[in-house]
């Protein structure tokens with residue numbers, strides 16, 4: 001047993017991994033928003049929650065009689081990374097579907113993103129110049145820089161739709177967010193035809 005094993009669900013008395021049916025009754029998560037970790041883009045989850053409607057964000061903790069955090073009212077979760085790229089969030093989509101049964105995945109790219117200062121080739125070359133390390137084959141080239149916002153948003157939605165890590169019933173939305181005005185513009189929506197009727 002490790003020092004912190006008592007904090008693992010799978011080691012709790014009575015917890016049966018094979019009978020686990022998800023944690024949606026404790027946290028009603030349904031939407032995952034992928035966006036850039038730029039602090040100027042931090043209001044994106046609020047904007048997306050308002051746009052989609054019927055979402056709770058930020059929500060609050062649900063406590064038991066002893067004050068333990070046993071749930072939360074939030075429905076919209078956030079994954080951040082450089083640029084807000086789908087490629088780097090795939091593992092989270094798969095894991096969140098296992099635990100919570102995700103309904104919507106949203107990708108938001110924002111104005112004046114740092115990833116518009118470079119090209120994939122320049123990032124790879126300069127990284128090699130500075131650190132003598134080759135990262136050329138490590139990442140999806142199309143996810144290393146935003147060369148055009150409409151292209152990057154459509155690229156990421158297509159990447160999600162074609163990935164085995166994203167269940168086919170999930171609804172996908174791609175937005176552009178302007179950081180100064182907070183304006184959110186829908187660029188692409190991909191809802192499986194059998195779900196939109």
Ligand SMILES: [Zn+2]
Nearest residue numbers: 036038113114
């Ligand atoms: Zn950014």
